[in-house]
Amino acid sequence: MQLTGAEIIIECLKEQGVDTVFGYPGGAILNVYDALYKYRDEIHHVLTSHEQGAAHAADGYARATGKVGVCMATSGPGATNLVTGIATAYMDSVPVVAITANVGKPLLGKDSFQEVDIAGIVMPITKHSYIVKDITKLADTIRKAFYIAKSGRPGPVLVDVTKDVTGALYDYSPRRPATVNRETSEIHRENVEQAVNMICKAQKPFIFVGGGSVISGASEEIAELSHRIQAPVCDSLMGKGGFSGEDPYYTGMLGMHGTKTSNLGVSQCDLLIVLGARFSDRVTGNAKTFANKAKILQIDIDAAEINKNVLVDAYIEGDIKEVLRRLLEEIPEKKHPQWMEHIQEMKAKYPLNYDHTQLTGPYIIEKLYELTDGDAIITTDVGQHQMWAAQYYKYKEPRTFLSSGGLGTMGFGLGAAIGAKMGRPEKTVVNIAGDGCFRMNMNEIATAVRCGKPLVQIVLNNHVLGMVRQWQTLFYDHRYSHTVLNDAVDFVKISEGMGAKAIRVTKMEEVESALKEALSSDGPVVLDCWIDQDLSVFPMVPAGANIDDVFDEEDMKNEQSV
Known part of the structure; x- marks a missing residue:
């Protein structure tokens, strides 16, 4: 059967069992999006607010389900906006296939409009990257990409396809996906x-x-x-x-x-x-x-x-x-x-401990654990909130804590939460972020609203870049260089402006009712939780020190009193 290159891409996705893709259209990839329109009853496309959000959503989908996540973007800036998300997946061994479209083959290498060598750019942060300039190789390349992404140590693969290939016609024959077996040959x-x-x-x-x-x-x-x-x-x-x-x-x-x-x-x-x-x-x-x-x-x-x-x-x-x-x-x-x-x-x-006299991140997370009975999928961004989420929520099952570990990507969590919710709609999904991180991806609240599924966004808002400021406190003699976010940004108004319900929490006694309302909602809810800017994450080991040099707040007080 003869299909266009764009239709072949979609058929190959169907072969691999893909039901959801995340992306953002543009000129070079229009043929693929036209094919997605034709196949809209078979593959659901989530339009994110930014391409980086699409990459993080594909990543979150993969981490939550164990399947390969798929994201799409057009040439040039669309493709380069995927790079941080691809690097995040690479560092944490997450199977993602990123499909981009480039300018037509005759325009390659001529500084054409929105032309960039994305396959070359991502080479160090993918298991493999391809550029397809020949439609006869398209289907096999897509199939190889999925096999490579999920075999052995998983990771991201990028397939860049020139626009003329997406529009050309070629014979397509369906094929079953290659079986990925567990690696046992080197178990001696x-x-x-x-x-x-x-x-x-x-x-x-x-x-x-x-x-x-x-x-x-x-x-x-x-x-x-x-x-x-x-x-x-x-x-x-x-x-x-x-x-x-x-x-x-x-x-x-x-x-x-x-x-x-x-x-x-x-x-x-x-x-x-x-x-x-x-x-x-x-x-x-x-x-x-x-x-x-x-x-x-x-x-x-x-x-x-x-x-x-x-x-x-x-x-x-x-x-x-x-x-x-x-x-x-x-x-x-x-x-x-x-x-x-x-x-x-x-x-x-040596139990974990925190100040129980004021509203803190650990208190909110412990209350979240209690109300969800530890059965939620928790995503995070990067910083103090991430460590508190790792310390104070007890994860009973794999694939329920999704966080950027290796790359440490601020802005990861909300996109990942959307991907996780699309992949496992039956699960409660909560993203925990600091205000510095939320600023980097809060546009994806509009995506969450558009998806129409319940999702909870908790912002631990201390009006500073908390983890960096903690280091400035401990190791830079309180020189808070550009870590104080003393502006008039109102996350409640912004979230409501994007169509979400939003609740501000400033006292401990407000936490439980706000969480219950958010967890029972049928749409996205943002909790803007104001905490003190001087709260720190403990225990802690200074960078490069021995791990048994671990200290906590009590140790610091004892040392100062000597």
């Missing part, structure tokens, strides 16, 4: 035996869960391993939900804003089992001293991550779920009562 028997031996000998084991565990879907195996060998579990920001935050063996996040129990426990353990984590500097602090009393066993699908940031004593390369399944076949039950008693004592001694 001797490596498994070495790991089993290390686990059996350990007296103080600790498990560290990273984002790869969530991607692999290994939460059941991690829980079984933890309880079988009596090993406490901590996680990275990306690993949230890979092990239930309600499990008594859970000790909290590890690293710069990790709990004292996790940071001290990892520093004291004799075996650290690392599952799908890349040893980010935000986790390790001083990499040379990280877990230096322990043997380290790293399990990861990506060989490039082995011994990259931290030297390990043993490793297994392969899909985490499959590796753990094989390990569990051979690991006997192990009891470590003294170790577990020590961990529980630390949890009791």
Whole structure:
């Protein structure tokens, strides 16, 4: 059957099971949007307010569902506006296919209107990028893009198609998507035996869960391993939900804003089992001293991550779920009562704590957790609110905490929340942002209203760039250079102007009723929550310090009183 290139693109999306795409039209991609009009009953297109919002929405859709997210943009600035979202997905191993259209082939390389080499621009931040200038290669390229995006360690792929290809005619034959199997070829028997031996000998084991565990879907195996060998579990920001935050063996996040129990426990353990984590500097602090009393066993699908940031004593390369399944076949039950008693004592001694006399981010997030029973999908932007969301909401399941970890993208959360809601409409979806981040993406409130689905946007509004200001307080002698947002921006009026319901919250006693109203609404609701500008995120490890140098507000007060 003969179809235009644009129709072939849509048919290939249908082959891959795509039901939703996020994008913004323009001249070069008009043929594709014309095809979308014809296929509007089969593929739902979400028109975002900005192309970056489309990239973040595709990312959020992928993180929430485990499927490939798809975004579209036209040539030139449309394509370049996707770049930050593509980089965000790349850093956090999220499967996204970005489809852009370029000028016609005869106009390439001539500085034509809205011409840019987007395939070249995104090369360092994609698993692969293509430019299709020949319609005979179009369908196979789209198919390859989806396979690459979701195979092995997932990530974004960009396909740029010249406008003449989208308008040309060519024979199209449907094809079933290639099967993506779990990576098992590098799971070697001797490596498994070495790991089993290390686990059996350990007296103080600790498990560290990273984002790869969530991607692999290994939460059941991690829980079984933890309880079988009596090993406490901590996680990275990306690993949230890979092990239930309600499990008594859970000790909290590890690293710069990790709990004292996790940071001290990892520093004291004799075996650290690392599952799908890349040893980010935000986790390790001083990499040379990280877990230096322990043997380290790293399990990861990506060989490039082995011994990259931290030297390990043993490793297994392969899909985490499959590796753990094989390990569990051979690991006997192990009891470590003294170790577990020590961990529980630390949890009791060093709980997360905050000021209960005033309205704070942690209070709002704890109340949100209570009212949603921990069953919501939480998205965040980047900063203090992100850390509080990681610390004070207990994530019971994978794919319920969506946040920009590697790139740290302000403006990520609202687009991601829209994508998550489109992918999992049955779930309550809440985006938590600071006022600095909300300024970067609040135009997507109009998108959320247009989608007509309930969604809650919480703005923790301290009228400053909170995390940067916290560093200025601690390390820059209170020199608040350009971090105070002392202007007249009114988020309630702005949100109402875009069609959303909006509520301002300034007191603790207003929080519960405002959250209940927002959570029961049938459309988007923005809560503008005013908190003090001097609130800080604790515990904290200074950049580059040892993770057992972790301190909190009480430690600072004690030091100042000496």
